[in-house]
Amino acid sequence: AVDDYEKLLKYYDVHETIGAGGFAKVKLATHIFTGEKVALKIMNKESHGDDLPRVKTEIDAMKNLSHQNVCRLYHFVIKTPGKIFMILEYCPGGELFDYIIEKDRLTEDETRMFFRQIVSAVAYIHSQDYAHRDLKPENRFIDGDQNLKLIDFGVCAKPKGGMDYHLMICCGNPAYAAPELIQGKAYIGSVADIWSTGVLLYALMCGYQPFDDDNVMLMYKKIMRGKYDMPQMIQVDPKRRITVRHLLNHPWLMQGYSCPVEWQSKIFYKWSKGSTLHLLSKWDYDQTTATYLLLLSKKSHGKPVRLMRSSAFGEHPLNIE
Numbered sequence: 001a002v003d004d005y006e007k008l009l010k011y012y013d014v015h016e017t018i019g020a021g022g023f024a025k026v027k028l029a030t031h032i033f034t035g036e037k038v039a040l041k042i043m044n045k046e047s048h049g050d051d052l053p054r055v056k057t058e059i060d061a062m063k064n065l066s067h068q069n070v071c072r073l074y075h076f077v078i079k080t081p082g083k084i085f086m087i088l089e090y091c092p093g094g095e096l097f098d099y100i101i102e103k104d105r106l107t108e109d110e111t112r113m114f115f116r117q118i119v120s121a122v123a124y125i126h127s128q129d130y131a132h133r134d135l136k137p138e139n140r141f142i143d144g145d146q147n148l149k150l151i152d153f154g155v156c157a158k159p160k161g162g163m164d165y166h167l168m169i170c171c172g173n174p175a176y177a178a179p180e181l182i183q184g185k186a187y188i189g190s191v192a193d194i195w196s197t198g199v200l201l202y203a204l205m206c207g208y209q210p211f212d213d214d215n216v217m218l219m220y221k222k223i224m225r226g227k228y229d230m231p232q233m234i235q236v237d238p239k240r241r242i243t244v245r246h247l248l249n250h251p252w253l254m255q256g257y258s259c260p261v262e263w264q265s266k267i268f269y270k271w272s273k274g275s276t277l278h279l280l281s282k283w284d285y286d287q288t289t290a291t292y293l294l295l296l297s298k299k300s301h302g303k304p305v306r307l308m309r310s311s312a313f314g315e316h317p318l319n320i321e
C-alpha cells in the first residue's frame with residue numbers, strides 16, 4: 001500500500017482531510033503538474049469488504065458520466081492491496097446541506113437556480129441510463145462558481161434492461177426514499193429518483209425535511225400517507241409521478257428563465273459528444289487522463305493552460321502550445 005501511496009505522491013501534494021465517512025475519507029490535494037486543487041477519496045479495502053462492488057459501481061458510473069453538475073472523476077488507483085484511491089473534482093463551496101443550514105432558508109430565486117442544476121444532473125444521468133438512488137442534500141457540493149455537483153454514485157444502478165427495468169434493492173436514506181422503495185416493491189430507479197428530488201426541493205424551500213421522525217416507522221407512515229399539497233413530484237403512486245422530462249419545462253422552473261432546463265452535457269460540446277463520451281469510458285483514468293481533464297478544466301475556467309514544472313526552486317510554468 002505504501003509504494004502506491006508513494007507513487008500517488010509523485011503527482012499530488014496531499015493536504016488536510018476535508019471529509020470522513022464510513023470506510024473512506026476525503027483529503028484536499030493539489031495536482032502538481034497543473035496546480036489544480038483536487039479531492040483525494042481514500043477507501044480502505046479491508047473495512048470495505050463486501051462493499052467492494054459498491055466502489056466498482058461508483059468508478060464505472062463516474063467514468064461514463066461527464067456533466068457540468070456531476071462531480072468529475074480524474075484518476076483512480078485500485079491496485080494497492082489495502083486501499084482504493086480516487087481523484088475527484090474539488091468543490092470549494094462545501095456541502096449544499098451546510099449552505100442551507102447556514103442561510104436557514106434559501107430565497108425562491110436561489111432555490112430555483114440550484115434546483116434547475118439538480119434537475120439538469122438528474123435528467124443527464126437518466127439519459128445515460130443511470131439511476132442515482134441516493135439523492136439527498138449531503139450528496140450535492142458547491143463548486144467555485146456556485147454550481148452544484150452530484151457525488152457518491154456508490155448505490156447507483158444502470159439496469160441491463162434499460163431504465164424501465166424494475167429494481168429490487170432498497171437503498172439510500174429513508175427520509176428521501178420513495179414509497180414504492182420502502183414498501184420493498186419492485187421499482188423503477190429513475191422514478192424513485194424523482195421522489196427524492198421532490199423531497200430535496202421541499203427541504204430547499206422550507207429548510208426542513210417533509211417526512212422526518214426519529215421513529216423510522218412513523219416516518220414511513222408519513223411518507224405513505226401522501227397528504228400534502230406538494231405537486232407531482234412526491235406523488236405516492238409512481239405511475240402518476242411527474243417524469244424528469246416534464247420537469248425540464250415545468251412553469252415553476254421556467255419562472256424568470258426564458259428557456260427550459262438545459263440538461264445536455266456542456267463539457268465536450270465543441271466535439272461530437274458521442275465519440276468523446278464513448279472515448280472517455282475507454283480511458284484508463286491514470287495520470288494522463290487526470291492531467292488532460294485538469295488542463296481542460298483550467299481552460300474552461302479561462303485559466304492559462306500551463307503545466308507546472310516543479311523544480312527545487314519552486315514552480316515554473318511550462319508554456320505548452
Ligand SMILES: Cn1cc(Br)cc1C(=O)Nc1[nH]nc2c1CN(C(=O)N[C@H](CN1CCCC1)c1ccccc1)C21CC1
Nearest residue numbers: 018019020021024025026039088089090091092094138151
Ligand atoms: C466538506 N467541504 C468543505 C469544503 Br469548503 C469543501 C468540502 C468538500 O468536501 N469538498 C469536496 N470536493 N470534492 C469532494 C468533496 C467531498 N467529496 C465526497 O465524496 N464527500 C463524501 C460525502 N458523502 C456524503 C454522504 C456521506 C459522505 C464522502 C464520502 C466518503 C468519505 C467522506 C466524504 C468529494 C469527492 C467528491
